[in-house]
Amino acid sequence: MRIPVVDSCGVALMPCTPATARQLFKRGKARPKRNRLGLFFVQLCYAQEPDNQPLVVGVDPGSKFEGFSVVGTQDTVLHLMVEAPTHIKDAMETRRTMRRARRHRKWRRPKRFNNCLNRKKRIPPSTRSRWEAKARIVAHLKSILPLTDAVVEDVQAATRNGKGGKWNLTFSPVQVGKEHLYRLLTGMGLQVHLKQGWETKQLREQYDLKKTKQKAKQSFDSHAVDSWVLAASVSGAEKPTCQRLWYIVGAVLHRRQLHRLQASKGGERKPYGGTxxxxxxxxxxxxxxxxxxxxxxxxxxxxxxxxxxxxxxxxxxxxxxxxxxxxxxxxxxxxxxxxxxx
Known part of the structure:
Protein backbone atom coordinates (compact mmCIF):
# COMPACT_ATOMS: atom_id res chain seq x y z
CA MET A 1 0.00 0.00 0.00
CA ARG A 2 1.17 3.51 -0.82
CA ILE A 3 0.60 6.75 1.12
CA PRO A 4 -0.69 9.80 -0.84
CA VAL A 5 1.59 12.86 -0.74
CA VAL A 6 0.90 16.55 -1.36
CA ASP A 7 3.31 19.48 -1.09
CA SER A 8 2.87 22.60 1.03
CA CYS A 9 0.71 24.20 -1.70
CA GLY A 10 -1.63 21.20 -1.88
CA VAL A 11 -0.32 19.91 -5.24
CA ALA A 12 -0.67 16.12 -5.46
CA LEU A 13 2.60 14.22 -5.86
CA MET A 14 3.42 10.57 -6.39
CA PRO A 15 2.54 8.41 -3.35
CA CYS A 16 5.28 7.02 -1.13
CA THR A 17 5.82 3.93 0.99
CA PRO A 18 4.93 3.87 4.72
CA ALA A 19 8.65 3.70 5.58
CA THR A 20 9.36 6.89 3.62
CA ALA A 21 6.43 8.63 5.33
CA ARG A 22 7.80 7.70 8.78
CA GLN A 23 11.21 9.13 7.87
CA LEU A 24 9.62 12.39 6.70
CA PHE A 25 7.71 12.72 9.98
CA LYS A 26 10.83 11.92 12.00
CA ARG A 27 12.89 14.62 10.24
CA GLY A 28 10.11 17.20 10.55
CA LYS A 29 9.73 17.56 6.78
CA ALA A 30 6.07 16.51 6.69
CA ARG A 31 2.94 16.30 8.80
CA PRO A 32 0.10 13.75 8.83
CA LYS A 33 -3.36 14.70 7.61
CA ARG A 34 -6.71 13.21 6.61
CA ASN A 35 -9.09 14.32 3.86
CA ARG A 36 -12.89 14.32 3.80
CA LEU A 37 -12.94 10.61 2.97
CA GLY A 38 -10.99 9.94 6.15
CA LEU A 39 -7.97 8.72 4.15
CA PHE A 40 -4.53 9.28 5.64
CA PHE A 41 -2.04 11.29 3.57
CA VAL A 42 1.25 13.17 3.96
CA GLN A 43 1.65 16.92 3.46
CA LEU A 44 5.19 18.14 2.92
CA CYS A 45 6.40 21.29 4.68
CA TYR A 46 7.95 22.60 1.46
CA ALA A 47 6.97 23.07 -2.18
CA GLN A 48 8.24 20.56 -4.71
CA GLU A 49 8.17 20.41 -8.48
CA PRO A 50 5.89 17.47 -9.42
CA ASP A 51 7.38 14.62 -11.41
CA ASN A 52 4.33 12.41 -11.63
CA GLN A 53 3.64 9.18 -13.45
CA PRO A 54 0.21 8.13 -14.76
CA LEU A 55 -2.25 6.94 -12.11
CA VAL A 56 -5.56 5.34 -13.11
CA VAL A 57 -8.70 5.05 -10.97
CA GLY A 58 -11.05 2.15 -11.64
CA VAL A 59 -14.75 2.50 -10.74
CA ASP A 60 -17.05 -0.51 -10.32
CA PRO A 61 -20.62 0.84 -9.86
CA GLY A 62 -23.13 -1.15 -7.84
CA SER A 63 -26.61 -0.89 -6.38
CA LYS A 64 -25.53 -1.25 -2.72
CA PHE A 65 -21.72 -1.43 -2.76
CA GLU A 66 -19.12 0.08 -5.07
CA GLY A 67 -15.43 -0.50 -5.69
CA PHE A 68 -12.67 2.04 -6.36
CA SER A 69 -9.00 1.28 -7.04
CA VAL A 70 -6.03 3.53 -7.83
CA VAL A 71 -3.33 1.72 -9.79
CA GLY A 72 -0.01 2.85 -11.23
CA THR A 73 2.17 1.29 -13.91
CA GLN A 74 3.50 -1.23 -11.37
CA ASP A 75 2.19 -0.69 -7.83
CA THR A 76 -1.31 -0.60 -6.38
CA VAL A 77 -1.96 2.58 -4.38
CA LEU A 78 -5.27 1.83 -2.60
CA HIS A 79 -8.63 0.05 -2.74
CA LEU A 80 -11.98 1.41 -1.55
CA MET A 81 -15.26 -0.35 -0.83
CA VAL A 82 -18.04 2.22 -0.52
CA GLU A 83 -21.65 1.87 0.58
CA ALA A 84 -23.88 3.42 -2.08
CA PRO A 85 -26.45 6.02 -0.90
CA THR A 86 -29.84 4.28 -0.87
CA HIS A 87 -31.84 6.51 1.51
CA ILE A 88 -32.64 9.33 -0.92
CA LYS A 89 -35.54 7.59 -2.67
CA ASP A 90 -37.43 6.86 0.57
CA ALA A 91 -36.76 10.37 1.89
CA MET A 92 -38.11 11.97 -1.31
CA GLU A 93 -41.18 9.71 -1.21
CA THR A 94 -41.93 10.73 2.38
CA ARG A 95 -41.48 14.39 1.54
CA ARG A 96 -43.78 14.08 -1.47
CA THR A 97 -46.49 12.42 0.62
CA MET A 98 -46.36 15.10 3.31
CA ARG A 99 -46.37 17.91 0.74
CA ARG A 100 -49.48 16.51 -0.98
CA ALA A 101 -51.20 16.14 2.38
CA ARG A 102 -50.54 19.81 3.17
CA ARG A 103 -51.89 20.93 -0.20
CA HIS A 104 -55.18 19.11 0.38
CA ARG A 105 -55.85 21.07 3.54
CA LYS A 106 -58.00 24.14 3.17
CA TRP A 107 -55.56 26.52 4.82
CA ARG A 108 -52.68 25.66 2.49
CA ARG A 109 -52.06 27.58 -0.72
CA PRO A 110 -52.93 25.83 -3.98
CA LYS A 111 -50.29 24.26 -6.17
CA ARG A 112 -48.45 26.80 -8.33
CA PHE A 113 -48.10 25.40 -11.83
CA ASN A 114 -45.90 28.22 -13.07
CA ASN A 115 -42.89 27.11 -11.00
CA CYS A 116 -42.74 23.49 -12.20
CA LEU A 117 -39.70 22.15 -14.03
CA ASN A 118 -41.76 21.36 -17.10
CA ARG A 119 -39.76 20.96 -20.32
CA LYS A 120 -36.49 21.55 -18.44
CA LYS A 121 -33.56 19.15 -18.32
CA ARG A 122 -33.64 17.58 -14.89
CA ILE A 123 -32.17 14.52 -13.17
CA PRO A 124 -34.26 12.85 -10.43
CA PRO A 125 -32.82 13.44 -6.92
CA SER A 126 -32.26 9.75 -6.17
CA THR A 127 -30.40 9.25 -9.46
CA ARG A 128 -28.39 12.44 -9.02
CA SER A 129 -27.31 11.59 -5.47
CA ARG A 130 -26.27 8.05 -6.39
CA TRP A 131 -24.09 9.02 -9.36
CA GLU A 132 -22.73 12.29 -7.99
CA ALA A 133 -21.54 10.39 -4.90
CA LYS A 134 -19.18 8.44 -7.17
CA ALA A 135 -17.90 11.66 -8.71
CA ARG A 136 -17.29 13.22 -5.28
CA ILE A 137 -15.20 10.24 -4.18
CA VAL A 138 -13.08 10.49 -7.35
CA ALA A 139 -12.72 14.26 -6.78
CA HIS A 140 -11.46 13.71 -3.22
CA LEU A 141 -9.01 11.09 -4.50
CA LYS A 142 -7.81 13.47 -7.19
CA SER A 143 -7.07 16.14 -4.58
CA ILE A 144 -4.37 13.93 -2.98
CA LEU A 145 -3.35 11.73 -5.94
CA PRO A 146 -2.24 12.82 -9.45
CA LEU A 147 -4.94 10.91 -11.33
CA THR A 148 -4.83 11.02 -15.12
CA ASP A 149 -7.41 8.44 -16.27
CA ALA A 150 -10.67 6.90 -15.04
CA VAL A 151 -11.97 3.49 -16.15
CA VAL A 152 -15.67 2.86 -15.46
CA GLU A 153 -17.68 -0.31 -16.01
CA ASP A 154 -20.43 0.80 -18.37
CA VAL A 155 -23.51 -0.72 -16.70
CA GLN A 156 -26.40 -1.48 -19.05
CA ALA A 157 -30.03 -0.65 -18.32
CA ALA A 158 -32.91 -3.00 -19.07
CA THR A 159 -34.18 -1.86 -22.46
CA ARG A 160 -37.58 -2.19 -24.05
CA ASN A 161 -38.83 -1.27 -27.46
CA GLY A 162 -40.47 2.11 -27.88
CA LYS A 163 -41.29 4.62 -30.56
CA GLY A 164 -38.27 4.87 -32.81
CA GLY A 165 -36.26 2.58 -30.51
CA LYS A 166 -35.31 5.52 -28.25
CA TRP A 167 -37.36 4.71 -25.17
CA ASN A 168 -34.43 3.70 -22.97
CA LEU A 169 -32.24 6.67 -23.90
CA THR A 170 -34.26 9.16 -21.87
CA PHE A 171 -36.52 7.18 -19.52
CA SER A 172 -33.89 4.99 -17.83
CA PRO A 173 -32.39 6.36 -14.57
CA VAL A 174 -29.29 4.23 -15.13
CA GLN A 175 -28.72 5.65 -18.61
CA VAL A 176 -29.23 9.26 -17.49
CA GLY A 177 -27.15 8.81 -14.35
CA LYS A 178 -24.10 7.20 -15.93
CA GLU A 179 -23.94 9.84 -18.67
CA HIS A 180 -24.05 12.48 -15.92
CA LEU A 181 -21.13 10.74 -14.19
CA TYR A 182 -19.08 10.66 -17.39
CA ARG A 183 -19.58 14.39 -17.88
CA LEU A 184 -18.46 15.09 -14.31
CA LEU A 185 -15.32 12.95 -14.65
CA THR A 186 -14.45 14.59 -17.95
CA GLY A 187 -14.89 18.00 -16.32
CA MET A 188 -12.24 17.03 -13.75
CA GLY A 189 -9.70 16.67 -16.55
CA LEU A 190 -9.68 12.85 -16.52
CA GLN A 191 -9.54 10.68 -19.61
CA VAL A 192 -12.61 8.43 -19.30
CA HIS A 193 -12.46 4.83 -20.56
CA LEU A 194 -15.52 2.56 -20.62
CA LYS A 195 -15.60 -1.21 -20.27
CA GLN A 196 -18.55 -3.56 -20.66
CA GLY A 197 -19.46 -6.17 -18.05
CA TRP A 198 -18.25 -9.07 -20.19
CA GLU A 199 -14.94 -7.29 -20.70
CA THR A 200 -14.49 -7.03 -16.93
CA LYS A 201 -15.01 -10.77 -16.62
CA GLN A 202 -12.42 -11.43 -19.33
CA LEU A 203 -9.95 -9.16 -17.52
CA ARG A 204 -10.46 -11.12 -14.28
CA GLU A 205 -9.70 -14.35 -16.11
CA GLN A 206 -6.69 -12.75 -17.78
CA TYR A 207 -5.20 -11.71 -14.41
CA ASP A 208 -6.26 -15.03 -12.82
CA LEU A 209 -8.43 -13.36 -10.17
CA LYS A 210 -11.73 -14.60 -8.75
CA LYS A 211 -14.72 -12.67 -7.47
CA THR A 212 -16.78 -13.81 -4.50
CA LYS A 213 -20.58 -14.00 -4.60
CA GLN A 214 -20.85 -12.40 -1.13
CA LYS A 215 -21.44 -8.78 -2.16
CA ALA A 216 -21.35 -7.42 1.41
CA LYS A 217 -18.05 -9.10 2.29
CA GLN A 218 -15.40 -6.56 3.27
CA SER A 219 -12.56 -7.99 1.22
CA PHE A 220 -10.64 -7.36 -1.97
CA ASP A 221 -12.43 -10.08 -3.96
CA SER A 222 -15.93 -8.62 -3.48
CA HIS A 223 -15.84 -5.35 -5.46
CA ALA A 224 -12.27 -4.05 -5.50
CA VAL A 225 -11.19 -6.92 -7.71
CA ASP A 226 -13.30 -5.54 -10.56
CA SER A 227 -12.14 -1.95 -10.03
CA TRP A 228 -8.51 -3.14 -9.99
CA VAL A 229 -8.69 -5.05 -13.28
CA LEU A 230 -10.42 -2.05 -14.87
CA ALA A 231 -7.63 0.31 -13.78
CA ALA A 232 -4.86 -2.18 -14.59
CA SER A 233 -6.17 -2.61 -18.13
CA VAL A 234 -5.16 1.03 -18.81
CA SER A 235 -2.19 1.54 -16.46
CA GLY A 236 -0.43 -1.69 -17.50
CA ALA A 237 0.03 -3.21 -14.02
CA GLU A 238 0.66 -6.95 -14.02
CA LYS A 239 -0.66 -7.96 -10.57
CA PRO A 240 -2.18 -6.35 -7.45
CA THR A 241 0.77 -5.60 -5.17
CA CYS A 242 -1.57 -4.88 -2.25
CA GLN A 243 -5.06 -6.10 -1.35
CA ARG A 244 -5.70 -4.05 1.80
CA LEU A 245 -9.11 -2.37 1.72
CA TRP A 246 -10.59 0.88 3.02
CA TYR A 247 -14.29 0.59 3.91
CA ILE A 248 -16.21 3.86 3.55
CA VAL A 249 -19.73 4.78 4.69
CA GLY A 250 -21.31 8.12 3.78
CA ALA A 251 -22.70 10.36 6.52
CA VAL A 252 -26.51 10.61 6.49
CA LEU A 253 -27.90 13.94 7.76
CA HIS A 254 -31.60 14.13 8.61
CA ARG A 255 -32.86 17.47 7.37
CA ARG A 256 -34.86 19.61 9.77
CA GLN A 257 -38.60 19.00 10.00
CA LEU A 258 -41.24 20.84 11.99
CA HIS A 259 -41.84 17.73 14.09
CA ARG A 260 -41.86 13.96 13.89
CA LEU A 261 -44.31 12.36 11.48
CA GLN A 262 -45.61 9.99 14.16
CA ALA A 263 -46.69 11.44 17.52
CA SER A 264 -45.01 10.05 20.64
CA LYS A 265 -46.75 8.86 23.79
CA GLY A 266 -49.34 11.38 24.95
CA GLY A 267 -49.96 12.78 21.46
CA GLU A 268 -46.91 15.03 21.60
CA ARG A 269 -44.98 15.68 18.39
CA LYS A 270 -41.33 16.38 19.19
CA PRO A 271 -39.00 18.43 16.95
CA TYR A 272 -36.97 16.33 14.57
CA GLY A 273 -33.93 16.61 12.32
CA GLY A 274 -31.40 19.31 11.67
CA THR A 275 -27.68 19.45 10.92
Whole structure:
Protein backbone atom coordinates (compact mmCIF):
# COMPACT_ATOMS: atom_id res chain seq x y z
CA MET A 1 0.00 0.00 0.00
CA ARG A 2 1.17 3.51 -0.82
CA ILE A 3 0.60 6.75 1.12
CA PRO A 4 -0.69 9.80 -0.84
CA VAL A 5 1.59 12.86 -0.74
CA VAL A 6 0.90 16.55 -1.36
CA ASP A 7 3.31 19.48 -1.09
CA SER A 8 2.87 22.60 1.03
CA CYS A 9 0.71 24.20 -1.70
CA GLY A 10 -1.63 21.20 -1.88
CA VAL A 11 -0.32 19.91 -5.24
CA ALA A 12 -0.67 16.12 -5.46
CA LEU A 13 2.60 14.22 -5.86
CA MET A 14 3.42 10.57 -6.39
CA PRO A 15 2.54 8.41 -3.35
CA CYS A 16 5.28 7.02 -1.13
CA THR A 17 5.82 3.93 0.99
CA PRO A 18 4.93 3.87 4.72
CA ALA A 19 8.65 3.70 5.58
CA THR A 20 9.36 6.89 3.62
CA ALA A 21 6.43 8.63 5.33
CA ARG A 22 7.80 7.70 8.78
CA GLN A 23 11.21 9.13 7.87
CA LEU A 24 9.62 12.39 6.70
CA PHE A 25 7.71 12.72 9.98
CA LYS A 26 10.83 11.92 12.00
CA ARG A 27 12.89 14.62 10.24
CA GLY A 28 10.11 17.20 10.55
CA LYS A 29 9.73 17.56 6.78
CA ALA A 30 6.07 16.51 6.69
CA ARG A 31 2.94 16.30 8.80
CA PRO A 32 0.10 13.75 8.83
CA LYS A 33 -3.36 14.70 7.61
CA ARG A 34 -6.71 13.21 6.61
CA ASN A 35 -9.09 14.32 3.86
CA ARG A 36 -12.89 14.32 3.80
CA LEU A 37 -12.94 10.61 2.97
CA GLY A 38 -10.99 9.94 6.15
CA LEU A 39 -7.97 8.72 4.15
CA PHE A 40 -4.53 9.28 5.64
CA PHE A 41 -2.04 11.29 3.57
CA VAL A 42 1.25 13.17 3.96
CA GLN A 43 1.65 16.92 3.46
CA LEU A 44 5.19 18.14 2.92
CA CYS A 45 6.40 21.29 4.68
CA TYR A 46 7.95 22.60 1.46
CA ALA A 47 6.97 23.07 -2.18
CA GLN A 48 8.24 20.56 -4.71
CA GLU A 49 8.17 20.41 -8.48
CA PRO A 50 5.89 17.47 -9.42
CA ASP A 51 7.38 14.62 -11.41
CA ASN A 52 4.33 12.41 -11.63
CA GLN A 53 3.64 9.18 -13.45
CA PRO A 54 0.21 8.13 -14.76
CA LEU A 55 -2.25 6.94 -12.11
CA VAL A 56 -5.56 5.34 -13.11
CA VAL A 57 -8.70 5.05 -10.97
CA GLY A 58 -11.05 2.15 -11.64
CA VAL A 59 -14.75 2.50 -10.74
CA ASP A 60 -17.05 -0.51 -10.32
CA PRO A 61 -20.62 0.84 -9.86
CA GLY A 62 -23.13 -1.15 -7.84
CA SER A 63 -26.61 -0.89 -6.38
CA LYS A 64 -25.53 -1.25 -2.72
CA PHE A 65 -21.72 -1.43 -2.76
CA GLU A 66 -19.12 0.08 -5.07
CA GLY A 67 -15.43 -0.50 -5.69
CA PHE A 68 -12.67 2.04 -6.36
CA SER A 69 -9.00 1.28 -7.04
CA VAL A 70 -6.03 3.53 -7.83
CA VAL A 71 -3.33 1.72 -9.79
CA GLY A 72 -0.01 2.85 -11.23
CA THR A 73 2.17 1.29 -13.91
CA GLN A 74 3.50 -1.23 -11.37
CA ASP A 75 2.19 -0.69 -7.83
CA THR A 76 -1.31 -0.60 -6.38
CA VAL A 77 -1.96 2.58 -4.38
CA LEU A 78 -5.27 1.83 -2.60
CA HIS A 79 -8.63 0.05 -2.74
CA LEU A 80 -11.98 1.41 -1.55
CA MET A 81 -15.26 -0.35 -0.83
CA VAL A 82 -18.04 2.22 -0.52
CA GLU A 83 -21.65 1.87 0.58
CA ALA A 84 -23.88 3.42 -2.08
CA PRO A 85 -26.45 6.02 -0.90
CA THR A 86 -29.84 4.28 -0.87
CA HIS A 87 -31.84 6.51 1.51
CA ILE A 88 -32.64 9.33 -0.92
CA LYS A 89 -35.54 7.59 -2.67
CA ASP A 90 -37.43 6.86 0.57
CA ALA A 91 -36.76 10.37 1.89
CA MET A 92 -38.11 11.97 -1.31
CA GLU A 93 -41.18 9.71 -1.21
CA THR A 94 -41.93 10.73 2.38
CA ARG A 95 -41.48 14.39 1.54
CA ARG A 96 -43.78 14.08 -1.47
CA THR A 97 -46.49 12.42 0.62
CA MET A 98 -46.36 15.10 3.31
CA ARG A 99 -46.37 17.91 0.74
CA ARG A 100 -49.48 16.51 -0.98
CA ALA A 101 -51.20 16.14 2.38
CA ARG A 102 -50.54 19.81 3.17
CA ARG A 103 -51.89 20.93 -0.20
CA HIS A 104 -55.18 19.11 0.38
CA ARG A 105 -55.85 21.07 3.54
CA LYS A 106 -58.00 24.14 3.17
CA TRP A 107 -55.56 26.52 4.82
CA ARG A 108 -52.68 25.66 2.49
CA ARG A 109 -52.06 27.58 -0.72
CA PRO A 110 -52.93 25.83 -3.98
CA LYS A 111 -50.29 24.26 -6.17
CA ARG A 112 -48.45 26.80 -8.33
CA PHE A 113 -48.10 25.40 -11.83
CA ASN A 114 -45.90 28.22 -13.07
CA ASN A 115 -42.89 27.11 -11.00
CA CYS A 116 -42.74 23.49 -12.20
CA LEU A 117 -39.70 22.15 -14.03
CA ASN A 118 -41.76 21.36 -17.10
CA ARG A 119 -39.76 20.96 -20.32
CA LYS A 120 -36.49 21.55 -18.44
CA LYS A 121 -33.56 19.15 -18.32
CA ARG A 122 -33.64 17.58 -14.89
CA ILE A 123 -32.17 14.52 -13.17
CA PRO A 124 -34.26 12.85 -10.43
CA PRO A 125 -32.82 13.44 -6.92
CA SER A 126 -32.26 9.75 -6.17
CA THR A 127 -30.40 9.25 -9.46
CA ARG A 128 -28.39 12.44 -9.02
CA SER A 129 -27.31 11.59 -5.47
CA ARG A 130 -26.27 8.05 -6.39
CA TRP A 131 -24.09 9.02 -9.36
CA GLU A 132 -22.73 12.29 -7.99
CA ALA A 133 -21.54 10.39 -4.90
CA LYS A 134 -19.18 8.44 -7.17
CA ALA A 135 -17.90 11.66 -8.71
CA ARG A 136 -17.29 13.22 -5.28
CA ILE A 137 -15.20 10.24 -4.18
CA VAL A 138 -13.08 10.49 -7.35
CA ALA A 139 -12.72 14.26 -6.78
CA HIS A 140 -11.46 13.71 -3.22
CA LEU A 141 -9.01 11.09 -4.50
CA LYS A 142 -7.81 13.47 -7.19
CA SER A 143 -7.07 16.14 -4.58
CA ILE A 144 -4.37 13.93 -2.98
CA LEU A 145 -3.35 11.73 -5.94
CA PRO A 146 -2.24 12.82 -9.45
CA LEU A 147 -4.94 10.91 -11.33
CA THR A 148 -4.83 11.02 -15.12
CA ASP A 149 -7.41 8.44 -16.27
CA ALA A 150 -10.67 6.90 -15.04
CA VAL A 151 -11.97 3.49 -16.15
CA VAL A 152 -15.67 2.86 -15.46
CA GLU A 153 -17.68 -0.31 -16.01
CA ASP A 154 -20.43 0.80 -18.37
CA VAL A 155 -23.51 -0.72 -16.70
CA GLN A 156 -26.40 -1.48 -19.05
CA ALA A 157 -30.03 -0.65 -18.32
CA ALA A 158 -32.91 -3.00 -19.07
CA THR A 159 -34.18 -1.86 -22.46
CA ARG A 160 -37.58 -2.19 -24.05
CA ASN A 161 -38.83 -1.27 -27.46
CA GLY A 162 -40.47 2.11 -27.88
CA LYS A 163 -41.29 4.62 -30.56
CA GLY A 164 -38.27 4.87 -32.81
CA GLY A 165 -36.26 2.58 -30.51
CA LYS A 166 -35.31 5.52 -28.25
CA TRP A 167 -37.36 4.71 -25.17
CA ASN A 168 -34.43 3.70 -22.97
CA LEU A 169 -32.24 6.67 -23.90
CA THR A 170 -34.26 9.16 -21.87
CA PHE A 171 -36.52 7.18 -19.52
CA SER A 172 -33.89 4.99 -17.83
CA PRO A 173 -32.39 6.36 -14.57
CA VAL A 174 -29.29 4.23 -15.13
CA GLN A 175 -28.72 5.65 -18.61
CA VAL A 176 -29.23 9.26 -17.49
CA GLY A 177 -27.15 8.81 -14.35
CA LYS A 178 -24.10 7.20 -15.93
CA GLU A 179 -23.94 9.84 -18.67
CA HIS A 180 -24.05 12.48 -15.92
CA LEU A 181 -21.13 10.74 -14.19
CA TYR A 182 -19.08 10.66 -17.39
CA ARG A 183 -19.58 14.39 -17.88
CA LEU A 184 -18.46 15.09 -14.31
CA LEU A 185 -15.32 12.95 -14.65
CA THR A 186 -14.45 14.59 -17.95
CA GLY A 187 -14.89 18.00 -16.32
CA MET A 188 -12.24 17.03 -13.75
CA GLY A 189 -9.70 16.67 -16.55
CA LEU A 190 -9.68 12.85 -16.52
CA GLN A 191 -9.54 10.68 -19.61
CA VAL A 192 -12.61 8.43 -19.30
CA HIS A 193 -12.46 4.83 -20.56
CA LEU A 194 -15.52 2.56 -20.62
CA LYS A 195 -15.60 -1.21 -20.27
CA GLN A 196 -18.55 -3.56 -20.66
CA GLY A 197 -19.46 -6.17 -18.05
CA TRP A 198 -18.25 -9.07 -20.19
CA GLU A 199 -14.94 -7.29 -20.70
CA THR A 200 -14.49 -7.03 -16.93
CA LYS A 201 -15.01 -10.77 -16.62
CA GLN A 202 -12.42 -11.43 -19.33
CA LEU A 203 -9.95 -9.16 -17.52
CA ARG A 204 -10.46 -11.12 -14.28
CA GLU A 205 -9.70 -14.35 -16.11
CA GLN A 206 -6.69 -12.75 -17.78
CA TYR A 207 -5.20 -11.71 -14.41
CA ASP A 208 -6.26 -15.03 -12.82
CA LEU A 209 -8.43 -13.36 -10.17
CA LYS A 210 -11.73 -14.60 -8.75
CA LYS A 211 -14.72 -12.67 -7.47
CA THR A 212 -16.78 -13.81 -4.50
CA LYS A 213 -20.58 -14.00 -4.60
CA GLN A 214 -20.85 -12.40 -1.13
CA LYS A 215 -21.44 -8.78 -2.16
CA ALA A 216 -21.35 -7.42 1.41
CA LYS A 217 -18.05 -9.10 2.29
CA GLN A 218 -15.40 -6.56 3.27
CA SER A 219 -12.56 -7.99 1.22
CA PHE A 220 -10.64 -7.36 -1.97
CA ASP A 221 -12.43 -10.08 -3.96
CA SER A 222 -15.93 -8.62 -3.48
CA HIS A 223 -15.84 -5.35 -5.46
CA ALA A 224 -12.27 -4.05 -5.50
CA VAL A 225 -11.19 -6.92 -7.71
CA ASP A 226 -13.30 -5.54 -10.56
CA SER A 227 -12.14 -1.95 -10.03
CA TRP A 228 -8.51 -3.14 -9.99
CA VAL A 229 -8.69 -5.05 -13.28
CA LEU A 230 -10.42 -2.05 -14.87
CA ALA A 231 -7.63 0.31 -13.78
CA ALA A 232 -4.86 -2.18 -14.59
CA SER A 233 -6.17 -2.61 -18.13
CA VAL A 234 -5.16 1.03 -18.81
CA SER A 235 -2.19 1.54 -16.46
CA GLY A 236 -0.43 -1.69 -17.50
CA ALA A 237 0.03 -3.21 -14.02
CA GLU A 238 0.66 -6.95 -14.02
CA LYS A 239 -0.66 -7.96 -10.57
CA PRO A 240 -2.18 -6.35 -7.45
CA THR A 241 0.77 -5.60 -5.17
CA CYS A 242 -1.57 -4.88 -2.25
CA GLN A 243 -5.06 -6.10 -1.35
CA ARG A 244 -5.70 -4.05 1.80
CA LEU A 245 -9.11 -2.37 1.72
CA TRP A 246 -10.59 0.88 3.02
CA TYR A 247 -14.29 0.59 3.91
CA ILE A 248 -16.21 3.86 3.55
CA VAL A 249 -19.73 4.78 4.69
CA GLY A 250 -21.31 8.12 3.78
CA ALA A 251 -22.70 10.36 6.52
CA VAL A 252 -26.51 10.61 6.49
CA LEU A 253 -27.90 13.94 7.76
CA HIS A 254 -31.60 14.13 8.61
CA ARG A 255 -32.86 17.47 7.37
CA ARG A 256 -34.86 19.61 9.77
CA GLN A 257 -38.60 19.00 10.00
CA LEU A 258 -41.24 20.84 11.99
CA HIS A 259 -41.84 17.73 14.09
CA ARG A 260 -41.86 13.96 13.89
CA LEU A 261 -44.31 12.36 11.48
CA GLN A 262 -45.61 9.99 14.16
CA ALA A 263 -46.69 11.44 17.52
CA SER A 264 -45.01 10.05 20.64
CA LYS A 265 -46.75 8.86 23.79
CA GLY A 266 -49.34 11.38 24.95
CA GLY A 267 -49.96 12.78 21.46
CA GLU A 268 -46.91 15.03 21.60
CA ARG A 269 -44.98 15.68 18.39
CA LYS A 270 -41.33 16.38 19.19
CA PRO A 271 -39.00 18.43 16.95
CA TYR A 272 -36.97 16.33 14.57
CA GLY A 273 -33.93 16.61 12.32
CA GLY A 274 -31.40 19.31 11.67
CA THR A 275 -27.68 19.45 10.92
CA UNK A 276 -26.53 21.20 14.14
CA UNK A 277 -26.47 19.91 17.72
CA UNK A 278 -25.66 22.56 20.35
CA UNK A 279 -22.92 24.10 18.22
CA UNK A 280 -21.64 20.81 16.75
CA UNK A 281 -22.26 19.80 13.18
CA UNK A 282 -23.83 16.35 13.25
CA UNK A 283 -21.31 13.70 12.39
CA UNK A 284 -18.42 15.63 13.94
CA UNK A 285 -15.64 13.40 15.24
CA UNK A 286 -15.04 14.15 18.94
CA UNK A 287 -13.00 12.67 21.76
CA UNK A 288 -14.84 11.91 25.02
CA UNK A 289 -13.21 11.03 28.34
CA UNK A 290 -15.50 8.01 28.86
CA UNK A 291 -16.50 6.84 25.38
CA UNK A 292 -13.31 7.68 23.50
CA UNK A 293 -13.47 8.52 19.79
CA UNK A 294 -17.09 8.89 18.65
CA UNK A 295 -19.41 11.03 16.52
CA UNK A 296 -22.08 13.57 17.47
CA UNK A 297 -25.74 12.80 16.81
CA UNK A 298 -28.91 14.55 18.03
CA UNK A 299 -29.42 16.65 21.16
CA UNK A 300 -31.89 17.29 23.98
CA UNK A 301 -33.17 20.87 24.19
CA UNK A 302 -34.29 20.65 27.80
CA UNK A 303 -31.26 18.90 29.27
CA UNK A 304 -28.79 20.59 26.86
CA UNK A 305 -26.98 17.32 26.11
CA UNK A 306 -25.90 15.62 22.89
CA UNK A 307 -25.96 11.97 21.86
CA UNK A 308 -22.72 10.18 20.96
CA UNK A 309 -22.40 7.29 18.51
CA UNK A 310 -19.77 4.66 17.74
CA UNK A 311 -17.60 5.73 14.83
CA UNK A 312 -17.82 2.54 12.75
CA UNK A 313 -21.26 1.09 13.47
CA UNK A 314 -23.03 4.39 14.31
CA UNK A 315 -24.56 2.67 17.37
CA UNK A 316 -25.70 5.16 19.99
CA UNK A 317 -23.59 5.20 23.15
CA UNK A 318 -25.34 7.85 25.24
CA UNK A 319 -27.83 10.71 25.07
CA UNK A 320 -26.53 12.61 28.07
CA UNK A 321 -23.10 13.88 27.03
CA UNK A 322 -22.33 17.48 27.94
CA UNK A 323 -20.85 19.59 25.11
CA UNK A 324 -18.03 20.76 27.40
CA UNK A 325 -16.77 17.15 27.75
CA UNK A 326 -16.44 16.67 23.96
CA UNK A 327 -13.17 17.67 22.32
CA UNK A 328 -13.64 18.34 18.59
CA UNK A 329 -11.26 16.48 16.28
CA UNK A 330 -12.65 17.08 12.79
CA UNK A 331 -15.72 16.66 10.59
CA UNK A 332 -15.67 14.13 7.75
CA UNK A 333 -18.33 13.52 5.14
CA UNK A 334 -17.59 9.77 5.22
CA UNK A 335 -16.75 7.33 7.98
CA UNK A 336 -13.85 5.15 6.90
CA UNK A 337 -11.51 2.56 8.34
CA UNK A 338 -8.86 0.15 7.12
CA UNK A 339 -10.21 -3.40 7.08
CA UNK A 340 -7.93 -5.70 9.12
CA UNK A 341 -5.93 -8.14 7.04
CA UNK A 342 -6.43 -11.85 7.58
Missing amino acids: RSLGFKRGTLVSHSKYGLCTVGGFDRKKQTVSLHTYRTNKRLTQGAKPATCKVKTWVAWRSWLVPSK
